[in-house]
Amino acid sequence: MSEKFDAIVVGAGPSGNAAAYTLAKAGLNVLQLERGESAGSKNVQGAILYADALERMIPDFRDSAPLERHIIEQRMWVLDDESFIGTHYRSEDFNKEPFNRYTIIRAQFDKWFSGKVQEAGALVVCETTVTSLLRDDKNRVVGVQVDREGGTIYADVVILADGVNSLLARKADFHPELEPKNVALAVKEIHFMPQEVLQERFNIGEEEGVVIELFGKITNGMMGTGFLYTNKESIAIGVGCMLSDFKDQKTTPYALLEQMKAHPSIKPLLAGGEMKEYTAHLIPEGGYKAIPKIVGDGWLIVGDSGMFVNAVHREGSNLAMTTGRLAAETVIEMKEAGKDMTAANLAEYRKKLDDSFVIKDLKKYQDMPDIFHSNRQFFTTYPELVNRSAHSMLHVDGVDKKTKEREIFSSFKQKRSLFGLMGDAYKLWRAFR
């Protein structure tokens, strides 16, 4: 005998958990299916948690969620081979509650989130892979088929929160195969060290954390960035570049990470730590233009599966949670109004997204991927030039400052030509506008 639910959520990452939680809280009969051994066992993130998206669902999350440190300082480093130039922003204001950003360890956080989903009343079944979507004679999605005996399960609506690869959506022809230029491959390590050492090294207190964004020659000219986050007693360090770039350069991600860790400005930060975890994951970074169709008859797509990642600001899990929540709210509205889960009715989800920061932000940076793809000087020439300029100005050698300025300017002109410089400035301005 097959079971029937109001909704089936496929996947137990941030978007799936947000959807399942919101649906269950509203009293719907929800089944969440996760292929991993437990919720979160397939997930990888830096990880920074932006409080807002979670707070809208679970206002008191701070009381029980496993949080590492709240961020009080943001560093942005542009690296050359031997140096970096950057900005640090630190504010006592970030020490005022409620805090806005936290470092988290996803394995723990996801377990907590899944517990909340279960408390809310959703039935969570792990180690079960959805192999295909069930359709009726009008091609509407009416449920799922899983990889177990007796695995035909029906539902009014299926929410696909099955992650960046979204094998299910692809199999159902909801979106085409991912293009290597639209996904980044990121690798990450966690290095453990005593809490006191870490706090002293980063000049932070018991609960305070630091974020370092890394940019420049560390990616060997590939489009991508690195990061370093402080957890309670560990450091998460990672780097991600577009898959197409790894392919063209024939570089391996771990070699790139090794190289980054050996950088003279980064190495001392990790000294004495013990590497305990190595993970890798794809990140959908195609931006606004790569968003697939996200609603249909009986189905919705949320999270990474819908390309909802803001690569410029390194935001993803908050977009995931927000899309999950908005999809769920759409379903709840239809259910309450007694409307069918047709594509036309569920289109309300798209409207909600358009009105939210999710689509507004992605739209704002829609040209960014193309610009960076075709203008590699941003990852190589400029980092080198600004570092050299700083070096030149700080190196006291009897040459007057005016001459140094002239030399710096001509070095820029030589590398990029006046026309190129102005063009780059214009492109960046357009992209960020």
Added chain:
Amino acid sequence: MHIVVCIKQVPDSAQIRVHPVTNTIMRQGVPAIINPYDLFALEEALRLKDKHGGTVTVLTMGPPQAEGALRKALSYGADDAILITDRAFAGADTLATSFALAAAIRQIRKNMPVDMVFTGKQTIDGDTAQVGPGVAKRLDFQLLTYVSKVSSVLPEQGQIVVERRAEGGVQLLKSKLPCLITILEGNNEMRFATMPNMFRAARHAVKVWDREAAGITDEDIVKIGLKGSPTVVSKVFAPTPHTEPAEMIEVESGHPKDIADTVLAKMFTRFPAVAKEIAKRA
């Protein structure tokens, strides 16, 4: 036919490491699994149930998280699950554990007679193989250890025939019921849970018993947990890894006989005891 399967949630020993400085076992972040040997016991019990009908109850003692192991056992097809958990059980060695499990099984029997108790041959974290026999003794059940296969069960006659691995062969043993059987690894493979069973496991209310519910009186409190455990772990240490470098042996002539002679001569110098032994036998 009612089979009680005792299982234990253990840290996945494949992922445990010893701290390089303090020599203590680092359990942090190590996933908990059902003791692999217990899965063979559970599968054997489920096969008997498939064949003869009846009920399979899984029982474990452990912290509240051990419920995860029971739920997994339910998904494979166990009918009921009982977790005995209490601060009073903490720090138990094999003696105290078998006392507590035996008490819980007596409680289970009050609702439904127990024909057999199955356990894995040992756990991968303790490696003692003592708890099964301890439970059998306390329940006054026939004990059958190292059983590779249950050949036949005749519940009406109260009889069971099993294959038991023994030195140099296999024993075919007939025993009366009730009995406790510790099952060997490798003779069956845990089934892939069906979707209806996954649903059932997710919804099933695991019975959680504290000390009293498990039938242990105030007066017996000294027989469980740390108080009931005469075993004292005086020291935990990691074995020193062998770091002797390999030695290159060069033989100029390159003739096989010369190579063999040189290698043997080297070995005999290095291990004189071996040389003596060989000389004695020659």
